Amino acid sequence: MIKDKEEYIFQATSRYFAQTQRGVSEIAAEELKELGADQCKPAYNGVYFSADDEVLYKLNYMIKTVSRILAPLVSFTVHNEKELYKKCFNIDWESFMSAEKTFAISSSVSNSKITHSRFAALRVKDAIADRFREKFNTRPNVDTDEPDIPINLNIRNNFCTISYDTSGKSLHKRGYRINAVSAPLHETLAAAILRISEWDGSVPLYDPLSGSGTILSEAFLRYGNRPSSVKERTFGFFNMPGFKKNLWQEVKKKCDNEIREIEEGLISGSDIDKINVKAARQNMNEIRGGEIVNIIKKDFREIESIENSMIISNLPYGQRLGNEEEAGKLYKEFGDFLKHNCKGSKAFLLCGSTELVKKIGLRTSRKIQLFNGPIETRLIELDLY
Ligand SMILES: C[S@@+](CC[C@H](N)C(=O)[O-])C[C@H]1O[C@@H](n2cnc3c(N)ncnc32)[C@H](O)[C@@H]1O
Structure with missing residues (x-):
């Protein structure tokens, strides 16, 4: 042995x-x-x-x-x-x-x-x-x-x-993703980006390219002190040698007592694609209380302003969605939008190549290398005055 x-x-x-x-x-x-x-x-x-x-x-x-x-x-x-x-x-x-x-x-x-x-x-x-x-x-x-x-x-x-x-099923399976778009963000990566942003609920959070709503869902779970799975699930540790069922029930109860309700308008988003908006809506509805998150169909170029807010978005990388040239145009337009329409906000953007980052045309306060599955990406932080 x-x-x-x-x-x-x-x-x-x-x-x-x-x-x-x-x-x-x-x-x-x-x-x-x-x-x-x-x-x-x-x-x-x-x-x-x-x-x-x-x-x-x-x-x-x-x-x-x-x-x-x-x-x-x-x-x-x-x-x-x-x-x-x-x-x-x-x-x-x-x-x-x-x-x-x-x-x-x-x-x-x-x-x-x-x-x-x-x-x-x-x-x-x-x-x-x-x-x-x-x-x-x-x-x-x-x-x-x-x-x-x-x-x-x-x-x-x-x-x-x-x-x-001890987890059994992977912990990224939150139970809210009933509909995914073609390039969804990994749940644990979205959660990591939210931690990096240090968003604390003191200003609204907005994702203007929300896709299937992973950032919005993770923001809801994080700020609401909610468990990582939105459904009852079986954990691996239930069958582990020495499992203490009473202790587990106490732990669960204590955590559930810490859940915080979220007021309307604190977390919202939009996307140009109506199928993605529908998917995000359906996913959000899988989370108890998630209906208060407003997600609408809108081209970011038509958003009037997102001021004094936290903007967190996952831009197309160019390699999975469309091509580099199209992506470059989008990064430039998004940079212009941030510059002119988002005064007093802070933005965290998960971007593709460094070339694409340059197209945004704004000075970054921080750049962090992250991986969305096998894809190498950069998270940039922008302070918008
Ligand atoms: C990389 S995906 C975001 C994925 C998302 N984070 C998720 O987990 O599902 C980029 C999103 O940008 C959206 N998009 C592209 N151009 C846009 C525009 N002009 N205005 C708003 N959304 C746009 C796409 O429809 C797509 O859903």
Whole structure:
């Protein structure tokens, strides 16, 4: 058995790993700290941190900038699939799962002799199934949608960590996105941008290119102190060894008591495309109280003014929507609009290439490199006088 002193790594150390989008680990570390995590250490695509059970439950329920929270079970060096299978076969999976429970394995592999993450995950699945068959003559089934036992496999520099995924389904699945447009912003990235903007509700927030409304939805969740999922959901930690159901219910109740109502006019947006506006409207309606967010069909060039406000927008990148030339024209026109019609406001714009940023023609106070999935983007901050 690979367990150390009969304890899994997270039990012995109270250390966890919060997975994030590339480029937002520092921002996520701030949010983790705010929600009670300790000793946060940002890494390449996530944050290592310490937490007790109460904080772990609260994080899963509330955190907006993180995709998954992993509890490391065991780790070992590994150089080929055969070795991976053998080492995984020797883990006593039956100490926290049974043949009646379903399981799934998410995986990532980098800079290692094992190169295929899916194939690696299959070997681990085989090891689990074979061990159960050998011991109990039966095996647990795989359920990739709603597994009872979500396992994560990470191999980096030939070092493998097998973790219990305390989140289960990725935390970016908020439950409000019933309709997406062709280039939606990743929910956790929108949440990170809102944190960077430090918008605190003292001025209205407006997104004049709101698409399916991700920025508006995330602003609503953040300012309203709402849980990251708008629907009841099952978390991975419900089936984790040592799960304390009463503590979880207390944590949930405490968080729900902190929900703040939002007044009309504080968060609103518009978009030129009526299909996108309809999608944003439908998504917003999935959030309780979200109907008060006003989203209308309007070309930003026809908006009279957005003064003394926080403007947060995700401009087309040019590569996914339309071409660079068209995008360049839009960036220039949007820059002119900000300059002439948005006095006293602050803007945070998620943009494509640096060439496109230049087309805006305004001095930026800050530029931050961020990734929307695989797409490299820049977040710029503009103070509009
Ligand atoms: C990158 S998308 C925004 C995606 C959005 N953040 C989301 O998560 O769904 C850019 C949006 O700008 C809108 N747009 C393009 N030109 C516009 C204009 N002149 N006025 C208003 N909206 C415009 C598009 O319809 C599109 O929805």
